[in-house]
Amino acid sequence: MHRVVPLKVHYYGTPVVLVSSTNPDGTTNLAPMSSAWWLGQNAMVGLAAASRTTQNLLRTGEAVLNLASSDLVDHVDRLALLTGTPELSPHKRETGYRYEPRKFEAAGLTREPSDLVAPDRVAECPIQLECRVSGSYPISEDDRVFAHAIHVEVLRSHVHDSVRLPRTDYVDPQAWDPLIMKFCDFFGEGRPIAPSRLAAGWQMPGRLEEQASA
Template sequence: MNPTLAIEPSVFYFGTPVALLSTLMPGDETANITPISSAWALDDTYVLGLSNSGRAMRNLRENGELVINLPDAALWESIERIADTTGVAEVPRHKREKYRYEPDKWTLGRFTPRPSGVVLPPRIAECPVQMEARVTNMTPLGEDGDATIVHAKVLRTHVHQALTVPGTSHIDLNAWNPVYYTFRHYFSQGERVGVSFRAEQ
């Protein structure tokens, strides 16, 4: 057996897909983009972990609609271009050392907005998967209240045609190459090592 060692990691990002949330700014109907790596799906609900000091959380409290855009690995540089920015004009004190205000992340990240069908925030055209969603629940995280767990129900899913298996609603796994965030580094998907008994063939 391999021996173990008790450690105290500064982060617990062992490997999660990156998502780009587009949310509506209150008042002017422009949209903000927020990169996150705390996101996972349970049936048709996405569970998102969001900082209360960020623009996305503030927007969702006002509007409750969003698009969960899933980039592929080729977009990692676009993600990083907006990673140190915030849509909050008065940058929170704890972020000022590393973050700066950016009102137009679309141009900075070289992203293209596309109208959504059932929600107000736009989709990101470059992302191969774009899921229109609506918030169904918000739960404070932790005793200090710095973050919130958001449940968002997926209402409509858009996928680049080249990513689909023709004549089905299945994703072509040989074409899908999501970008993963692992201990603050970007990784693409590795080789397939097996298939679950639940996989639809």
């Protein structure tokens, strides 16, 4: 039987992307994101309007989309409640965010210089996409812009040999195991692997929590 349910989020299962962007002081900000879709050499990413990442992308027109594999789940989760914005909104304070300008160090990840854009890449991510912002679309609710859908064009793709089909320019779909965010729980190889810190901050019940307490 279907029931009418006022869902708080619509995360049905999308790959986790670590977005690198350039702060006003020239340093690289790093933020996890799981609202993206792809078409050809283009991607559309959904980001909160007030986030430092959104402001950086709209200001500089550049980004690196670092696709995280499932074995990076602990590193990604360390970034979940960190923000590169010094002034926390009431919502972020209530959710449990804290200001952290050194995101790479906090997550235990390694910087790697990009070729065509300013933000650093994440060395541990098997797939890294240097991108240029092509456009943006504000998303409003109750006459307030709360997010932006940002269109980026992929300029250069970096693919680690471990996930590349030998002697080809293709990703091996059996070797590539993306970290998936599904309703605030992390999945890899189709199996649950860890709850996200966002689940607690957003008061989202998850089966992983239930299994851990059983």
